[in-house]
Amino acid sequence: MVDINELTLEEKAALTSGADAWHLNGVESKGIPGYMITDGPHGLRKMRQADGVNGLYDTVPSTCFPPAAGFANSWNTELVREVGVAMGEECVQENVAVILGPGVNIKRNPLGGRCFEYWSEDPVLAGHLPAALIEGVQSQGVGTSLKHFAANNQETDRMRVSARITERALREIYLAAFEYIVKNAKPWTMMCSYNQINGTFSSENHWLLTDVLRDEWGYDGIVMSDWGAVHDRVASLDAGLNLEMPPSNTDDDVVIAVREGRLDERQLDRMADGMLRLIEKTRPAMERDYTFDVAAHHALARRAAQESIVLLKNEGAVLPLAAGEKIAVVGEFARTPRYQGGGSSHINPTKLSSFLDALDERGADYAFAPGFTLDDAAQDGALTGEAVAVAQNADKVVMFLGLPDIAESEGYDRENIDIPAKQVEVLHAVSVVNPNVVVVLSNGAVVSVSDWQADAKGLLEAWLLGQAGGEATADVLYGDVDATGRLSETIPVSIEDNPSMVNFPGGEGYVDYGEGIFVGYRYYDTRNLEVAYPFGYGLSYTTFEMTDAKAEATGPTGARASVTVTNTGMREGSQVVQLYVAPNHESPAVRPSHELKAFAKVSLKPGESREVTFDLDDRAFAYWSERFEDWHVEPGEYVIEFASSSRDVEAVAAVELEGDGKTLHLTDMSTLKEWSEDPVGARIFNDRAAEFERNGGVFWPTDEVNRMFFYTVPLNSITTFVGPKGRWFKETVLADYAAAVGE
Numbered sequence: 074m075v076d077i078n079e080l081t082l083e084e085k086a087a088l089t090s091g092a093d094a095w096h097l098n099g100v101e102s103k104g105i106p107g108y109m110i111t112d113g114p115h116g117l118r119k120m121r122q123a124d125g126v127n128g129l130y131d132t133v134p135s136t137c138f139p140p141a142a143g144f145a146n147s148w149n150t151e152l153v154r155e156v157g158v159a160m161g162e163e164c165v166q167e168n169v170a171v172i173l174g175p176g177v178n179i180k181r182n183p184l185g186g187r188c189f190e191y192w193s194e195d196p197v198l199a200g201h202l203p204a205a206l207i208e209g210v211q212s213q214g215v216g217t218s219l220k221h222f223a224a225n226n227q228e229t230d231r232m233r234v235s236a237r238i239t240e241r242a243l244r245e246i247y248l249a250a251f252e253y254i255v256k257n258a259k260p261w262t263m264m265c266s267y268n269q270i271n272g273t274f275s276s277e278n279h280w281l282l283t284d285v286l287r288d289e290w291g292y293d294g295i296v297m298s299d300w301g302a303v304h305d306r307v308a309s310l311d312a313g314l315n316l317e318m319p320p321s322n323t324d325d326d327v328v329i330a331v332r333e334g335r336l337d338e339r340q341l342d343r344m345a346d347g348m349l350r351l352i353e354k355t356r357p358a359m360e361r362d363y364t365f366d367v368a369a370h371h372a373l374a375r376r377a378a379q380e381s382i383v384l385l386k387n388e389g390a391v392l393p394l395a396a397g398e399k400i401a402v403v404g405e406f407a408r409t410p411r412y413q414g415g416g417s418s419h420i421n422p423t424k425l426s427s428f429l430d431a432l433d434e435r436g437a438d439y440a441f442a443p444g445f446t447l448d449d450a451a452q453d454g455a456l457t458g459e460a461v462a463v464a465q466n467a468d469k470v471v472m473f474l475g476l477p478d479i480a481e482s483e484g485y486d487r488e489n490i491d492i493p494a495k496q497v498e499v500l501h502a503v504s505v506v507n508p509n510v511v512v513v514l515s516n517g518a519v520v521s522v523s524d525w526q527a528d529a530k531g532l533l534e535a536w537l538l539g540q541a542g543g544e545a546t547a548d549v550l551y552g553d554v555d556a557t558g559r560l561s562e563t564i565p566v567s568i569e570d571n572p573s574m575v576n577f578p579g580g581e582g583y584v585d586y587g588e589g590i591f592v593g594y595r596y597y598d599t600r601n602l603e604v605a606y607p608f609g610y611g612l613s614y615t616t617f618e619m620t621d622a623k624a625e626a627t628g629p630t631g632a633r634a635s636v637t638v639t640n641t642g643m644r645e646g647s648q649v650v651q652l653y654v655a656p657n658h659e660s661p662a663v664r665p666s667h668e669l670k671a672f673a674k675v676s677l678k679p680g681e682s683r684e685v686t687f688d689l690d691d692r693a694f695a696y697w698s699e700r701f702e703d704w705h706v707e708p709g710e711y712v713i714e715f716a717s718s719s720r721d722v723e724a725v726a727a728v729e730l731e732g733d734g735k736t737l738h739l740t741d742m743s744t745l746k747e748w749s750e751d752p753v754g755a756r757i758f759n760d761r762a763a764e765f766e767r768n769g770g771v772f773w774p775t776d777e778v779n780r781m782f783f784y785t786v787p788l789n790s791i792t793t794f795v796g797p798k799g800r801w802f803k804e805t806v807l808a809d810y811a812a813a814v815g816e
């Protein structure tokens with residue numbers, strides 16, 4: 074590999090900027106190639122006209138796997154890894170060195186315009202699944218770009234807005250998935266977000282890109298900008314951003330800044346050296362000739378889609394459909410599938426199967442009526458009439474409802490979570506003539522079901538499923554495979570229940586994350602608020618049971634927990650065992666009632682049982698303490714919940730942990746309660762209080778109410794309450810404490 078010191082200042086500056094919208098800069102004189110990098114994230118989006126950002130949709134065909142909003146519901150890390158491998162193979166064929174994804178930002182509010190590209194409202198799910206995708210892609214010798222680092226949780230004013238977030242919420246919610254992935258899957262590149270975090274652009278944020286990412290988490294890859302996120306090259310390089318994309322033609326500014334001493338050349342060297350290492354890492358794959366197996370990748374996309382579908386409702390066992398049943402299919406989406414979102418993630422699939430194609434392939438007995446158009450024209454009564462007519466003559470109706478393309482895309486947020494009213498109108502008309510209606514939803518972000526779901530006996534949340542979605546939907550509806558998807562996000566009764574509503578999307582250039590750590594089910598469950606369907610929920614065609622929960626401490630801050638899961642039904646199926654941790658002691662910090670910390674998807678034959686074991690490290694029990702400016706595992710009891718959704722806890726075991734032993738450094742502003750509970754402070758405090766009383770003073774109030782009040786008083790204010798001797802008390806306690814802790 075070329076040594077960075079062999080390059081001129083100009084060459085180094087050039088390495089830290091793209092050659093065009095989709096290529097790195099090489100160094101011709103040294104034989105360093107300028108490889109292509111391109112989107113992502115649920116398949117390869119390589120533009121045919123590769124030098125601009127226009128013609129976004131004119132791309133070479135590649136397999137369109139389910140976008141994250143769908144695939145997250147699979148809760149299947151192994152399957153996600155397989156898809157990663159396949160995506161990596163497609164990159165090798167197309168000579169793409171880095172695929173720009175996955176995007177792992179937390180779904181703070183379902184109105185967020187890019188929810189379809191993101192995985193979950195929960196950082197464990199949003200961390201573990203994409204980590205597997207990254208491992209899969211990178212196993213093929215090409216890089217990924219973990220994005221958008223960090224706090225891109227809305228599209229409104231996304232290029233400028235300042236996300237104002239407490240450090241605790243950042244650490245526990247908005248950075249946690251990134252942290253897990255950086256430490257475990259080691260993405261070769263990351264992409265910063267457009268927005269600012271607490272007043273500093275991510276692209277210029279030294280705390281984010283260097284202090285946290287590199288120094289704390291040990292990241293050794295490169296960070297690139299989101300497209301056009303750099304406003305000041307020098308500030309970005311200084312903060313730890315290796316690569317500006319696309320180029321803003323400001324390499325001169327960098328060269329001058331070094332010459333004038335405004336940018337340390339060693340920092341430029343570090344950033345440029347990262348680029349050299351990335352190019353070398355991808356070189357072997359870029360020099361390989363490879364052709365991927367189009368049919369095999371389509372088959373994989375079909376499996377991925379099957380596992381992404383969530384069966385929410387199945388009254389009277391309306392599903393699975395039986396082969397001989399006459400069905401009416403209603404809804405334009407059955408013919409014109411909505412299978413991915415718009416914007417920079419849009420893929421040109423190698424093949425596309427609609428639901429109707431899948432029915433034809435099976436030779437199913439069906440009649441179709443589009444029911445409605447996908448534009449915003451008023452409902453055409455003739456279409457409703459036609460839908461009612463086909464429904465009348467069928468055993469069951471499969472009705473496709475959802476969001477048209479325009480309803481959700483990169484660049485803007487949604488205004489509500491409703492499906493178009495005309496679709497609901499047709500559903501209602503159909504349900505009047507045929508009681509056996511099964512609704513299949515096509516949407517990239519949560520839609521409300523509360524107003525109309527009574528009209529349907531069956532309900533399938535099919536999200537966006539990629540190119541094999543039609544076949545996969547038929548596979549699940551006919552029960553060829555079990556329904557194994559589980560919700561990766563809560564479906565609220567109303568969007569107004571969402572904890573961020575009053576602060577979404579903010580205004581005047583900023584947005585306050587006022588709900589703190591209480592995002593998604595962390596809020597709904599802690600408040601015990603009714604939801605339409607809880608996080609983690611999903612039915613199967615069989616039934617399961619969880620028994621024999623066990624938990625034991627493996628150290629002061631870790632535990633091992635296990636549970637036995639049994640298929641108690643009549644057919645093969647998969648259950649997702651979800652492990653939530655619920656602190657069961659008085660905590661110095663506000664904590665959610667429980668949080669997902671681990672999960673496993675288990676496939677079982679009828680009657681089969683399996684014991685599933687989880688090793689839980691300190692992070693499963695810790696919260697981010699603003700007092701310690703660090704993670705903290707407090708001593709006490711923790712309940713380990715094994716659940717089939719955040720609201721369906723099926724077995725529990727408790728574990729007592731010693732905690733990490735971190736103690737507060739007491740000061741004159743520590744309260745009497747804090748003094749009297751601290752392992753070192755309590756002895757000193759109690760001794761001096763006893764001495765105080767021996768000398769005739771009255772220290773502790775005798776009645777309970779005053780004593781409670783007294784506990785809240787900082788040591789510094791003691792004189793006010795116990796008289797002049799309080800001063801002696803305060804000074805001796807502080808002196809004794811300083812001596813005891815060796816100050």
Ligand code: BGC
Binds near residue numbers: 112113
């Ligand atoms: C998006 C990124 C994308 C990039 C390149 C940006 O607008 O935010 O996710 O990778 O464009 O297309």
